[in-house]
Amino acid sequence: xxxxDREVAEAAIKSGAGNVDEIMQKMAEHKGxxxxxxxxxxxxxxxxxxxxxxxxEIWEKVKNxxxxxxxxxxxxxxxxxxxxxxxxxxxxxxxxxYDCANESRPGVVSERLTxxxxxxxxxxxxxxxxxxxxxxxxxxxxxxxxxxxTFKTFDLISKTAPDIKLCLSTNGLTLPDHVETIARYNVDHxxxxxxxxxxxxxxKIYPWIFYKHKRYTGVxxxxxxxxxxxxxxxxxxERGILSKINSxxxxxxxxxxxxxxxxxxxxxxxxxxxxxxxxxxxxxxxxFGLTGQRGPTAxxxxxxxxxxxxxxxxxxxxxxxxxxxxxxxxxxxSAEFTTEKIMEMDVNYDLATRQAYQARVEEERNxxxxxxxxxxxxxxxxxxxxxxxxxxATKGSGRINEHFGHASEFQIYELSTGKGAHFIGHRRVDLxxxxxxxxxxxxxxxxxxxxxxxxxxxxxxxxxxxxxxxAAGIEAIDEFAHEFIEKSAITYFKRYLEGVKDGSITHVDKxxxxxxxxxxxxxxxxxxxxxx
Amino acid sequence: xxxKIIASQCTVCGACEFECPNAAISFxxxxxxxxxxxxxxxxxxxxxxxCDSVCPVPQTCVPA
Numbered sequence: 001x002x003x004x005d006r007e008v009a010e011a012a013i014k015s016g017a018g019n020v021d022e023i024m025q026k027m028a029e030h031k032g033x034x035x036x037x038x039x040x041x042x043x044x045x046x047x048x049x050x051x052x053x054x055x056x057e058i059w060e061k062v063k064n065x066x067x068x069x070x071x072x073x074x075x076x077x078x079x080x081x082x083x084x085x086x087x088x089x090x091x092x093x094x095x096x097x098y099d100c101a102n103e104s105r106p107g108v109v110s111e112r113l114t115x116x117x118x119x120x121x122x123x124x125x126x127x128x129x130x131x132x133x134x135x136x137x138x139x140x141x142x143x144x145x146x147x148x149x150t151f152k153t154f155d156l157i158s159k160t161a162p163d164i165k166l167c168l169s170t171n172g173l174t175l176p177d178h179v180e181t182i183a184r185y186n187v188d189h190x191x192x193x194x195x196x197x198x199x200x201x202x203x204k205i206y207p208w209i210f211y212k213h214k215r216y217t218g219v220x221x222x223x224x225x226x227x228x229x230x231x232x233x234x235x236x237x238e239r240g241i242l243s244k245i246n247s248x249x250x251x252x253x254x255x256x257x258x259x260x261x262x263x264x265x266x267x268x269x270x271x272x273x274x275x276x277x278x279x280x281x282x283x284x285x286x287x288f289g290l291t292g293q294r295g296p297t298a299x300x301x302x303x304x305x306x307x308x309x310x311x312x313x314x315x316x317x318x319x320x321x322x323x324x325x326x327x328x329x330x331x332x333x334s335a336e337f338t339t340e341k342i343m344e345m346d347v348n349y350d351l352a353t354r355q356a357y358q359a360r361v362e363e364e365r366n367x368x369x370x371x372x373x374x375x376x377x378x379x380x381x382x383x384x385x386x387x388x389x390x391x392x393a394t395k396g397s398g399r400i401n402e403h404f405g406h407a408s409e410f411q412i413y414e415l416s417t418g419k420g421a422h423f424i425g426h427r428r429v430d431l432x433x434x435x436x437x438x439x440x441x442x443x444x445x446x447x448x449x450x451x452x453x454x455x456x457x458x459x460x461x462x463x464x465x466x467x468x469x470x471a472a473g474i475e476a477i478d479e480f481a482h483e484f485i486e487k488s489a490i491t492y493f494k495r496y497l498e499g500v501k502d503g504s505i506t507h508v509d510k511x512x513x514x515x516x517x518x519x520x521x522x523x524x525x526x527x528x529x530x531x532x
Numbered sequence: 533x534x535x536k537i538i539a540s541q542c543t544v545c546g547a548c549e550f551e552c553p554n555a556a557i558s559f560x561x562x563x564x565x566x567x568x569x570x571x572x573x574x575x576x577x578x579x580x581x582x583c584d585s586v587c588p589v590p591q592t593c594v595p596a
Contacts, residue, residue: 086586088547096588112544141545213585
């Protein structure tokens with residue numbers, strides 16, 4: 001009998017093959033796939049899942065880009081280099097005394113790099129993290145307000161590491177002037193931050209812009225900005241460059257209006273829309289922080305994302321990362337790659353090793369996708385209006401493989417008979433195991449962050465937190481430790497529905513939860529674990 | 533007649549360096565400085581000094 005990918009993976013786990021590489025090796029042997037890459041073609045290796053119904057040329061562009069493909073972000077990493085400190089507009093959610101507040105956690109100042117330093121850093125990271133496939137320039141100012149530095153960096157990297165995808169993130173004010181250059185450097189992905197298409201709304205978000213040697217303010221500034229953004233987006237679409245739109249959701253200012261933004265950008269060919277919650281706190285020193293402007297709650301954000309989710313893809317896995325972030329989304333390894341450390345590194349850029357590693361990642365990825373394909377069948381015949389959320393503690397690779405107390409974030413899945421297990425976002429939490437201080441408070445923080453969930457799936461959990469979670473109406477489940485996320489969640493959901501049917505479970509709606517955006521630096525996590 | 537940069541307020545973003553029509557602004561000792569010999573306060577070229585127009589921090593590029 002032909003074994004499924006999932007069965008092979010499970011057998012590998014049971015036989016004691018603990019690490020991912022061994023498992024992937026076994027799976028590759030089983031399937032007779034070669035582990036050397038031939039440009040990512042995988043037709044002979046079965047599943048093509050994750051592609052949804054994207055045209056092949058678009059899938060080819062997004063499949064290894066963690067920001068453009070939710071599924072890819074479990075497997076591939078990105079990095080940003082902070083070569084662009086200057087900006088040409090002012091946003092009320094940004095205080096450039098630190099960095100762009102939208103890109104940074106407070107009190108953490110990034111190092112600025114010259115293009116030459118940036119190129120060396122990219123090679124150092126690419127050699128250390130072979131699944132790093134994407135280089136972005138996202139500030140800390142605006143990449144296109146620093147065009148010489150931005151394009152010099154792209155030029156250096158495209159010569160020394162031609163396999164790395166290039167992308168940039170801009171406010172769009174000078175985008176129309178640079179689209180030709182962007183196309184020339186084969187930049188495949190451009191993100192534009194669009195918070196409004198109505199200058200009256202814009203005037204509440206942007207105090208001023210600097211355009212053609214003049215500072216503009218108020219409605220006039222916002223009108224110029226929106227015209228330039230839309231023109232730039234149209235020019236990108238004409239040239240086949242994929243564009244993602246980032247929007248900051250600011251309750252009471254642009255929350256309802258973002259539906260109009262969604263229509264406007266969809267109509268101009270944007271590929272993906274990423275609605276992010278406003279990060280706002282007085283200590284950031286931003287205008288919104290000082291005026292007490294609040295950010296949205298988890299359910300407010302989800303409702304808006306749901307209402308915009310039609311023909312256009314919504315991004316829900318954004319971590320609002322720093323302009324110098326390094327690693328998988330959800331982790332930040334930038335501390336390993338400071339300028340000082342990089343300059344001491346002896347970098348040997350080995351393309352063959354990178355390709356071999358990435359081929360293995362593809363094997364693991366296919367296994368997850370293959371497992372997923374059969375899972376919906378578990379729910380066959382079930383039809384219910386009930387939708388519940390569950391939280392998952394994971395280190396990646398699509399499995400429930402993190403200890404409750406070590407999780408720095410939880411991934412949130414919505415379970416329904418229509419869509420099965422549908423990823424809807426993540427929630428950052430303070431580390432629960434903090435080695436000595438405020439443990440109870442930390443647990444309360446976790447509960448506040450996931451209190452709209454019915455259950456939390458973990459690799460392991462202690463008795464006390466389990467009891468406290470139960471008191472908050474959240475069931476802690478460790479029976480699916482190291483299993484694939486979706487299948488476990490669906491199995492749980494089927495059992496839940498059966499419980500509701502036979503009366504042993506009374507279904508209740510859970511309330512709302514808090515958003516704590518951002519990433520937790522990996523070195524902090526490691527220190528905390530080491531201190532235990 | 534010349535402008536100067538209040539170093540304690542400067543974020544060192546460098547936006548002014550590119551906008552200065554006289555190339556009077558340079559990066560020295562971890563901050564940006566305006567060469568008073570080159571600065572014209574943009575007179576005859578722009579309505580307002582470019583360094584102050586682009587600077588993100590109010591009252592940082594000011595008359596010397």
